[in-house]
Structure formats: C-alpha cells, structure tokens
Amino acid sequence: MSDVNGKPAEGLMGSERRRLLIQEYGIFIAFLILVVVLSVSNPYFLTAGNISNVLLQTSINGVLAIGMTFVILTRGIDLSVGSVVALAGIVSASFATTSATAAVSGAPYPVFVPIAVGLAVGVACGGVVGAIVSRFAVPAFVATLGMLSAARGLTLIYGNGRPVPALVPEFRWIGTGNILGIPLPVVILAIVFAVSWWVLTRTRFGRYIYAVGGNPHAAKTSGINVTRIRFSVYVISGALAGLAGMILSARTGSALPQAGIAYELDAIAAVVIGGTSLAGGVGRVTGTLIGALIIGVMNNGLDLMGIQSYYQQILKGALIVGAVMLDQKRNQDA
Amino acid sequence: MKKLLLTLAMGTSLLASPVMAQEKLKIGATVYGLNAEFMQIWTSALQQHPAVKAGEVEVTIFDGRYDALVQQEQFNTMITQKYDAILIVPMDVEAAAAPVQAAVDAGIPVVGSNARVNSEVLTAYVGSNDVEAGELEAKAVLDKMGCKGNVVILEGPIGQSGQIQRLEGNQKALAACPDVKVLEQQTGNWSRAEAQTLMENWLTSHPGQINGVIGQNDEMALGAIEAIKAANLKVEDFAIAGVDGVTDAINAVKEGQMASILQDANAQAQGALDIAIKAVKKDYEPQSEIWKQYPQMEWKDGTGKDYLVPWTPVTTENADKLLEARSKL
Numbered sequence: 001m002s003d004v005n006g007k008p009a010e011g012l013m014g015s016e017r018r019r020l021l022i023q024e025y026g027i028f029i030a031f032l033i034l035v036v037v038l039s040v041s042n043p044y045f046l047t048a049g050n051i052s053n054v055l056l057q058t059s060i061n062g063v064l065a066i067g068m069t070f071v072i073l074t075r076g077i078d079l080s081v082g083s084v085v086a087l088a089g090i091v092s093a094s095f096a097t098t099s100a101t102a103a104v105s106g107a108p109y110p111v112f113v114p115i116a117v118g119l120a121v122g123v124a125c126g127g128v129v130g131a132i133v134s135r136f137a138v139p140a141f142v143a144t145l146g147m148l149s150a151a152r153g154l155t156l157i158y159g160n161g162r163p164v165p166a167l168v169p170e171f172r173w174i175g176t177g178n179i180l181g182i183p184l185p186v187v188i189l190a191i192v193f194a195v196s197w198w199v200l201t202r203t204r205f206g207r208y209i210y211a212v213g214g215n216p217h218a219a220k221t222s223g224i225n226v227t228r229i230r231f232s233v234y235v236i237s238g239a240l241a242g243l244a245g246m247i248l249s250a251r252t253g254s255a256l257p258q259a260g261i262a263y264e265l266d267a268i269a270a271v272v273i274g275g276t277s278l279a280g281g282v283g284r285v286t287g288t289l290i291g292a293l294i295i296g297v298m299n300n301g302l303d304l305m306g307i308q309s310y311y312q313q314i315l316k317g318a319l320i321v322g323a324v325m326l327d328q329k330r331n332q333d334a
Numbered sequence: 335m336k337k338l339l340l341t342l343a344m345g346t347s348l349l350a351s352p353v354m355a356q357e358k359l360k361i362g363a364t365v366y367g368l369n370a371e372f373m374q375i376w377t378s379a380l381q382q383h384p385a386v387k388a389g390e391v392e393v394t395i396f397d398g399r400y401d402a403l404v405q406q407e408q409f410n411t412m413i414t415q416k417y418d419a420i421l422i423v424p425m426d427v428e429a430a431a432a433p434v435q436a437a438v439d440a441g442i443p444v445v446g447s448n449a450r451v452n453s454e455v456l457t458a459y460v461g462s463n464d465v466e467a468g469e470l471e472a473k474a475v476l477d478k479m480g481c482k483g484n485v486v487i488l489e490g491p492i493g494q495s496g497q498i499q500r501l502e503g504n505q506k507a508l509a510a511c512p513d514v515k516v517l518e519q520q521t522g523n524w525s526r527a528e529a530q531t532l533m534e535n536w537l538t539s540h541p542g543q544i545n546g547v548i549g550q551n552d553e554m555a556l557g558a559i560e561a562i563k564a565a566n567l568k569v570e571d572f573a574i575a576g577v578d579g580v581t582d583a584i585n586a587v588k589e590g591q592m593a594s595i596l597q598d599a600n601a602q603a604q605g606a607l608d609i610a611i612k613a614v615k616k617d618y619e620p621q622s623e624i625w626k627q628y629p630q631m632e633w634k635d636g637t638g639k640d641y642l643v644p645w646t647p648v649t650t651e652n653a654d655k656l657l658e659a660r661s662k663l
Contacts, residue, residue, distance in 0.1 A: 042539070044538045049565070050535075053534045053535065101661060156368070156369065161370070162371045163371060163580075163581070163582065251530070252530060254582050256526060258525075259527065304538060306518055309520060309521060
C-alpha cells in the first residue's frame with residue numbers, strides 16, 4: 001500500500017534518491033523532452049491552436065485510458081472499449097439525428113436523452129462484462145474479448161451496417177463546442193481526470209481498488225467486497241467508453257459502425273506508458289493522462305513534420321515496450 | 335443484416351435436405367467485409383435483383399471480415415457445396431487469385447465485382463475504373479482552384495487497389511496543372527476520424543496555404559471538412575472532393591461543401607449477377623434495369639471481360655434523386 005501514491009521512500013542518500021526520482025518521474029521527464037524537441041524542430045508545435053488540437057485529439061483516448069486504468073489497477077483488462085465506443089456512439093446518435101432512415105421514432109430528442117442513452121449503453125456493456133468477470137471468475141481477457149466481438153456485431157445490426165448521419169447541433173456541441181475557448185472534449189477529459197484522481201487517491205473505494213489489485217486474498221480477508229469492486233471498475237470503464245463514443249460521433253458528425261476499431265490498444269498503451277503495472281495495484285491516473293498525451297503529441301508532431309504514419313506506429317511500439325521495461329526495473333529494485 | 339443472416343441460415347438448411355428437387359441456381363457471393371455502407375448497399379442490391387426476387391436464383395452472402403484467408407476458406411466451402419457460380423469482391427488483388435483458380439478448376443465460373451483480382455480465369459469483371467475516378471475528383475478540385483495553389487491528398491490504405499489506382503488518376507490530373515504543389519500526402523485509411531486528425535494537423539503546419547483537398551474516398555473528404563470547420567475556417571474557401579457518393583457526401587454536395595462522384599454499387603452487384611447467371615444458363619437474358627440505365631456499358635451477350643460501370647458526378651441537381659434511390663436499398 002505504500003506504493004499507492006508512488007512516493008519514493010524517504011531518507012535515502014542523494015544519488016539513490018535521484019535515481020528513484022528519474023524512475024518515478026521518468027515518464028513525465030520523457031514527455032517534457034518530447035515537447036521541447038518538437039517545439040524546437042517545428043515552429044507551429046507550440047502555438048495555441050496546435051496545443052488545442054493535441055488536447056482535442058487526445059481527449060477520446062484519454063477518457064478511454066482513464067477508464068482502463070481503473071480496470072488494470074485491479075489486475076484486469078478491458079478489450080471491449082473500442083466496440084463499446086461504436087455501439088454507444090451509434091445508439092445515442094439514433095436518438096439525436098434528423099435522418100428519417102436512421103432515427104428511432106420521435107428523434108431528435110432533447111440532447112440529454114441521447115446522452116443518457118449513450119451512457120446507459122456503456123454502463124450496460126460494462127455491467128455484463130463486470131458480472132461475468134466478478135461472479136463467474138472468467139478471466140477479464142476472455143470476457144472482454146467476447147464483448148469486443150458482441151458489441152461490434154450489435155453495432156452492425158442496430159445500424160444495419162450504415163452510418164447514422166445528420167446529428168442535431170446540440171448533440172454535435174459535445175464534440176465541436178467550446179467553453180471559454182477550450183474545446184468541450186478537452187473540458188470533459190479534464191473533468192473525468194479530476195474526478196478519477198479524487199476517487200483513486202481520496203476515497204475508500206479508490207483505496208479498495210488498489211488493495212484488490214495488489215493482493216486480492218489479503219483484500220478479501222480484510223473484509224473488502226472484492227466481487228463488488230471488480231464489478232464496478234468494468235462499469236466505470238464501460239460508462240467512459242460510452243462517453244467517448246458520443247464525443248467521437250459528435251466530432252465526426254456521423255456515428256459510423258466501423259468507429260473505434262483498435263481503440264482499446266491505444267488506451268492500454270497510454271495506461272502502460274503512464275506506468276500503471278499490468279500486474280495490478282500500482283499506478284496513477286496522472287501517469288495515464290501523460291501517457292495519452294505522449295501518444296497524442298507524438299502523432300501530432302510527426303504529422304506536422306510530414307512523417308509517414310507508419311513510423312508513428314513503430315515509435316509507439318518502442319515506447320510501450322520501453323515503458324514496461326522501466327516498470328520492471330522499478331519492481332526489481334523495490 | 336437480419337436478412338443476410340436469414341439467407342445464410344436458409345442456405346444451410348437447404349443444403350441439409352438430401353433431395354433438392356428444384357432447379358434454382360445457387361450463387362454465392364464473398365465480399366471483403368460488411369462493416370461499411372458501400373458493401374451493405376452492394377449486398378442489398380443483389381437481393382433486389384429480379385432473378386432473385388422471382389425465385390430463379392438463390393444468393394448466399396459470405397462476409398470476408400477483411401481477411402483474404404477467410405475469403406479463401408469461403409471459396410473452399412462453396413466449391414465443396416457445389417455452388418453454380420461465385421461472385422467475389424476481393425480483399426486483396428493478389429491473394430484472391432488462387433481461390434478463383436481453384437473454383438474455375440472445379441468447373442465453377444467466378445465473376446469479379448467492384449475490385450480487381452489479378453487472374454486470367456475470371457469470367458468477367460464488373461466494376462468502375464478507379465483511375466478515372468481519381469482523375470475526375472482531382473480535376474474537380476483543380477478546376478475550382480483555377481489550376482493554382484496547394485493541395486493535400488488523403489490516401490486510402492497504401493497498397494490497396496483503390497488507393498493505387500485512384501492515386502494514379504490524381505497524379506494524371508495534377509500533371510495537367512504543373513503550378514499546383516502537393517503539400518502533404520498521407521494515408522487516412524479510408525477513415526473519417528483519421529483524416530480529420532491529419533487535416534487538423536496540416537492546417538496547423540501549413541496555415542493559410544492549403545487550397546484544395548483530394549480525398550480518395552468520401553469519408554476522408556468529410557473528415558477534412560470537419561477539421562476545417564473546427565479550425566473556424568470557411569469550407570467554401572477550400573476545393574474538396576471525394577469518391578463513392580456515400581449518403582453524408584451527397585448531403586455535403588447539396589450544401590456546396592464538396593464534390594463527389596458516385597460509384598454505383600447497385601449496377602456493380604446486379605451486373606455481376608446477370609453475367610454469373612448467363613455463365614451457367616446459356617439461354618439467359620439479363621434482367622437487371624442497369625443495362626438500360628447505362629447504355630454505354632454494353633451487355634455483349636454476357637461474353638465481355640470488362641464491364642465498366644460509369645461514374646456519376648453528384649450535383650446539386652441530382653442529389654435528391656440519388657438519395658431517394660438509395661433509400662430503396
């Protein structure tokens with residue numbers, strides 16, 4: 001439990017302490033270096049417009065990755081988020097469209113209806129997965145792999161394989177609006193981050209999540225309802241995937257059945273780069289946010305420099321493996 | 335989708351019955367994947383073919399799930415179950431050649447549709463010329479720019495036949511405007527969201543310099559439009575074009591935001607089916623309306639090798655008519 005806040009143990013000698021600091025804040029330092037390099041090599045990188053773009057482009061993956069952090073902290077994994085993005089996106093959109101062929105009867109509804117529907121779809125998918133994982137002891141990898149496939153199928157059936165276009169402006173505002181000049185998806189990400197940070201570091205529920213991930217048996221003997229905690233993290237991840245799905249369709253202007261494919265991989269990458277251990281119990285949502293920003297900044301910077309997207313994939317791969325190597329070394333030293 | 339599953343189920347239950355006392359032709363169609371609008375329209379067009387509706391032909395659709403190997407296995411299934419003919423919309427130009435050969439060796443004629451197979455033994459190919467599409471759309475962009483200024487190109491997945499051929503067409507049109515500079519050229523993988531991100535970043539790195547956007551499909555052109563709007567720029571100040579004529583693009587053309595050319599999924603599907611039936615039943619006359627719709631595409635008694643379905647530029651005048659025709663499929 002001493003690792004919860006990730007603070008290095010106090011009272012160490014100078015060099016040892018510095019080494020630990022680098023390991024602990026390595027990802028933050030890496031992020032700063034990346035930003036400095038890109039600022040120097042491209043005149044447009046550090047402009048207000050581009051910073052807003054990077055944050056906007058990070059918002060969807062950021063929201064998914066924060067949900068993923070809750071799951072991974074309990075030693076779980078959620079492979080279904082990309083498909084849930086598509087399902088929640090298309091179902092909510094059908095309540096917010098003026099297209100006669102794609103709408104449910106009575107649409108468009110006032111904007112809170114599609115939002116509630118989208119969140120409900122996410123919660124439902126997360127609830128199903130959570131119940132299967134926590135009550136039937138099915139490995140999370142398998143349960144969420146099943147949902148990955150099933151939710152995609154449901155998306156195609158629901159939309160008849162076609163997009164849901166013509167979303168009303170109020171709904172599109174989720175993706176295209178701004179508050180005080182800050183794009184709304186970025187505001188949403190900030191709120192999701194703040195709430196998650198508070199839950200994980202300041203509440204009993206948050207401490208239980210770390211306890212369940214750190215040592216499920218000990219958590220159970222100390223009276224924590226492990227089943228309930230495990231169930232809840234998938235519901236959180238599902239709800240955030242639903243939210244991300246709505247941001248995505250609001251941004252693109254249409255809910256597309258092939259949306260969100262492989263989004264789970266970017267979300268997992270952000271969590272892992274951010275230093276959360278796949279072994280559970282260790283990690284911080286701040287790290288995840290930085291992990292998501294690193295991926296976003298890297299893609300943006302390489303686009304600005306006109307470098308083929310194929311190289312971006314290689315770099316991302318190297319980054320994921322590098323981050324885990326750092327994590328392993330930290331565990332060995334501890 | 336439900337209809338498809340039903341057809342699949344019916345197909346298998348018929349096979350299970352030992353006696354097949356009808357002369358209904360059994361034709362299978364394997365398509366690269368059913369996740370996007372275009373192939374959905376293609377498959378429903380097949381079910382709407384007069385010969386299918388009259389019960390002379392039974393069509394079974396196989397979803398290739400974006401995997402050339404899955405399509406190959408579906409070919410094996412159709413060969414062992416003795417289908418009368420096969421239609422293929424391949425995932426990959428080269429990978430489809432071997433299963434096509436195997437089917438032809440087993441005496442089953444194969445007709446290609448929508449995308450090319452690198453094979454000599456196809457009965458025929460019914461599709462549209464992607465080089466022509468690339469040239470037409472690039473020309474629409476360059477004409478609006480008055481053959482001056484800078485463009486960006488949003489490409490399909492590198493190596494797919496659509497990307498290769500549409501790029502060839504793009505370059506043909508660009509060669510006619512030597513003063514136009516291509517600032518960026520990247521793959522958006524046919525995806526609206528990916529193209530939107532690319533365009534956002536390009537608008538940042540080339541502020542005020544991009545005059546035209548050549549999207550190799552409509553989805554990516556639509557993504558670019560969203561990026562332009564998000565950057566508080568005027569869509570009218572850009573020359574933008576895409577290919578395919580998807581529903582959202584037809585609507586965008588109506589609003590004067592882009593140019594698009596329609597790829598006629600209905601004609602590609604129904605034309606291929608007519609040729610496949612003819613290859614099995616020698617006295618067959620084509621029943622689809624498309625041969626009347628496109629007199630320039632001659633039936634040639636079903637013996638031609640290449641049937642090229644003409645592209646239809648989407649205009650403000652024909653947009654409503656196209657949308658209405660779409661709603662029936």
